[in-house]
Amino acid sequence: MNKCAGVLLAFALILYTIPLSAQDNRDQRGSATPEQHAPEQHAPASHTPEHPAPARGPQPYRGHTGNTPVERSNTPVEHGNAPVEHNNNAEQHGQPERGVAPHVDARGNWVGHDSGPSDAHYHVAHPFEHGHFSGGFGPSHVWRLQGGNPSRFWFNGFYFSVAPYDVQFCDGWNWNGDDIVIYEDPDHPGYYLAYNERTGTYVHVQFLG
Numbered sequence: 001m002n003k004c005a006g007v008l009l010a011f012a013l014i015l016y017t018i019p020l021s022a023q024d025n026r027d028q029r030g031s032a033t034p035e036q037h038a039p040e041q042h043a044p045a046s047h048t049p050e051h052p053a054p055a056r057g058p059q060p061y062r063g064h065t066g067n068t069p070v071e072r073s074n075t076p077v078e079h080g081n082a083p084v085e086h087n088n089n090a091e092q093h094g095q096p097e098r099g100v101a102p103h104v105d106a107r108g109n110w111v112g113h114d115s116g117p118s119d120a121h122y123h124v125a126h127p128f129e130h131g132h133f134s135g136g137f138g139p140s141h142v143w144r145l146q147g148g149n150p151s152r153f154w155f156n157g158f159y160f161s162v163a164p165y166d167v168q169f170c171d172g173w174n175w176n177g178d179d180i181v182i183y184e185d186p187d188h189p190g191y192y193l194a195y196n197e198r199t200g201t202y203v204h205v206q207f208l209g
Contacts, residue, residue, distance in 0.1 A: 049179060049197035049198065050197065050198050050199075050200070051104070051196075051197055051198065051199065051200030052139065052197060053138070053139035053142065053181035053195050053197055054104045054108045054110075054139070054195070055108065055138070055139060056108075056138065056183075057110070057137070057138075057183030057184055057185070057186070057193060058110035058113040058183075058185075058186065058187075058193070059186070060186040060187060061114065061115075061116040061117060061186070061187045101168075101169040101170075101199075101201040102166075102169060102201060102202055102203070103199075103200050103201045103202065104195065104200060104202065110193075110202070113187070113193075116187060117187045117188065117189075119187075119188070121163065121165040121166075122163060122165070122185075122187075122188035122190075122191055122204055123188075124188070124189060124190030124191065124206070126190075127189040127190030128189070128190055128207070129190075130206075130207055130208050130209040131207065131209060132207065133158060133160075133182060133192060133207045135156065135158055135182070136182075137181075137182055137183055137184055138181065138183065139181055141181065141182070142179050142180070142181055142197065143155040143156060143158075143179065143180050143181070143182065144177065144178075144179055145173075145174065145175050145176060145177060145178045145179075145180060146176065147175060147176055148175050149175055150162035150167045150170055152208065153175050155180075158207070158209075159207075159208035159209055160192075160194065160205040160206060160207055160208055161205065161206050161208055162194075162203050162204070162205055163191060163203065163204040163205065163206070165204075166203035166204050167203075169201060169203050170196070170201070170203050172199060173196055173199065174198070178196050178197070178198050178199075179196075179197045179198065180194045180195060180196050180197065181194075181195045181197065182194055182195075182205075183195060183202075185204065188204065190206060191204040191205065191206060192204070192205050192206070192207060193205070
């Protein structure tokens with residue numbers, strides 16, 4: 001009798017502990033703790049950039065901007081300087097005010113990209129010597145910068161460098177987090193245009209592979 005009673009007692013203990021064990025496993029997996037999932041449930045569906053990328057890149061150069069070449073300032077822009085809208089004659093003709101980084105205005109005009117193919121600042125002796133960028137162009141392809149500096153930066157395994165003349169215009173870029181969009185440059189073989197959705201500015205860049 002004592003042996004039978006012991007077996008019944010052990011069986012009863014097993015039946016009692018199974019529900020507790022299952023509940024504990026559910027708690028460990030997080031199914032019974034909705035607080036752990038609250039941040040995911042309330043996370044925004046998408047990030048809205050300060051300066052959304054324009055629908056298309058600049059139009060090809062179609063003539064002279066005036067009787068004299070466009071004068072460009074070699075003075076670096078102030079660190080972190082965002083594009084500023086101006087109502088002067090220069091900007092209405094697609095030329096940035098001196099010291100202001102090239103940018104895209106509210107009407108989608110690529111201000112500062114009107115010096116034409118003969119601009120010596122963007123001459124490349126051997127265009128596309130490292131191949132062509134194939135990751136995708138325009139606002140449907142937004143890339144998060146993952147490190148580097150103007151001379152060599154990267155995202156998703158693609159490497160670029162900023163044109164030496166344009167380094168002055170990206171002083172405020174965050175090379176470890178800004179979102180950029182790449183456009184083709186219709187005027188300067190060997191260069192692409194990298195548009196920053198945080199600052200609204202853009203620079204000429206070469207693909208390094």
